[in-house]
Amino acid sequence: MAEQVTVDVNQAEGVLETERVQGLEQASGTCNTIEAQRVEAEQVEAEQVKVERVEVKHAVDAENAFDAEEDLGKEGAFEPVIVGFLCNWCSYAGADLAGTSRLSYPTNLRVIRVMCSGRVDPGLMLEPFLSAADGVMVLGCHPADCHYMTGNYQAEQRVLCVKALLAHLGIASGRLYLDWVSAAEGARFAELVAEFTNQVKKLGPAGCGESQEGLSREEFIRRVRVAKRVCEKEKFRWLVGRRKALLEEENVYGEKLQAGKFNDLMSFVITEECLRAAIELLAEEGPISCKEIAEVLGMPAGKVLEHTAYLKRAGLLELHDVRGQSPRYVALR
Numbered sequence: 407m408a409e410q411v412t413v414d415v416n417q418a419e420g421v422l423e424t425e426r427v428q429g430l431e432q433a434s435g436t437c438n439t440i441e442a443q444r445v446e447a448e449q450v451e452a453e454q455v456k457v458e459r460v461e462v463k464h465a466v467d468a469e470n471a472f473d474a475e476e477d478l479g480k481e482g483a484f485e486p487v488i489v490g491f492l493c494n495w496c497s498y499a500g501a502d503l504a505g506t507s508r509l510s511y512p513t514n515l516r517v518i519r520v521m522c523s524g525r526v527d528p529g530l531m532l533e534p535f536l537s538a539a540d541g542v543m544v545l546g547c548h549p550a551d552c553h554y555m556t557g558n559y560q561a562e563q564r565v566l567c568v569k570a571l572l573a574h575l576g577i578a579s580g581r582l583y584l585d586w587v588s589a590a591e592g593a594r595f596a597e598l599v600a601e602f603t604n605q606v607k608k609l610g611p612a613g614c615g616e617s618q619e620g621l622s623r624e625e626f627i628r629r630v631r632v633a634k635r636v637c638e639k640e641k642f643r644w645l646v647g648r649r650k651a652l653l654e655e656e657n658v659y660g661e662k663l664q665a666g667k668f669n670d671l672m673s674f675v676i677t678e679e680c681l682r683a684a685i686e687l688l689a690e691e692g693p694i695s696c697k698e699i700a701e702v703l704g705m706p707a708g709k710v711l712e713h714t715a716y717l718k719r720a721g722l723l724e725l726h727d728v729r730g731q732s733p734r735y736v737a738l739r
């Protein structure tokens with residue numbers, strides 16, 4: 407009897423063990439299902455995040471593409487380079503005030519600080535045009551406020567004469583500008599820069615066929631170099647320096663020179679000196695005959711011969727050789 411009970415107990419234990427194992431297996435299966443569902447949910451979430459990221463990327467790309475298109479549009483618009491000579495005591499302080507007052511003005515201006523507008527030599531006014539500037543501003547103290555007494559008056563005379571020179575050479579005189587700004591006129595400084603920038607924009611890029619002058623870059627540079635050389639000539643400099651005195655002061659006979667007469671005189675000097683400067687520049691490139699110079703400049707050969715002889719007498723040209731029957735000259739610089 408006792409043996410039978412033992413067998414039953416063993417059987418019962420076997421059944422219990424089987425059920426426990428089955429229960430564990432079931433539980434394990436349920437856990438696996440939950441784990442699989444969790445993994446699946448994570449995958450879906452990751453997929454959604456991925457899709458969102460792609461959408462954001464597309465949006466950013468589209469925005470960038472839009473910005474790029476805008477930039478391209480800006481590139482198409484002409485933004486002139488403007489060089490400004492600002493006197494230290496007034497105009498530069500005015501520009502400083504515009505900056506500290508957070509006034510906005512075009513960023514086209516590149517500032518060069520000089521002690522006085524009277525320190526800007528005519529040749530210096532032209533120098534920026536050789537370095538891709540489209541316009542040049544000279545800003546000084548108001549009349550009677552110059553810290554060196556007459557510097558701004560001298561600057562005024564120079565600018566007037568250089569404008570006449572530019573006009574003679576077919577370069578828009580509007581590319582050069584003179585005005586006065588005091589240390590307290592930050593707003594005026596910003597306005598002048600904006601106005602001049604617009605003025606130069608209307609003229610177009612310097613040395614571009616589409617500009618108002620219609621000159622190629624090469625021809626523009628050649629003419630500016632001629633103008634610069636004229637600014638070194640004694641006759642031109644004398645007239646520039648004496649302009650105010652000749653027009654406003656009486657001579658020993660109580661006479662004043664009329665503006666018209668002065669302009670005629672200046673025009674004559676500019677015409678002569680431009681031709682001589684052009685000949686000099688050509689002769690600096692290498693030996694050249696009068697006939698060749700006349701062809702390049704489109705001038706009568708007789709006129710060129712006359713000025714070549716003058717330059718030779720002045721010690722600026724010398725005979726290099728004779729080719730065929732044509733003497734060739736070189737510059738002595």
Ligand code: FES
Pocket residue numbers: 493494495496497521522523524545546547551552553554555557558
């Ligand atoms: S100091 Fe300003 S123009 Fe002479």
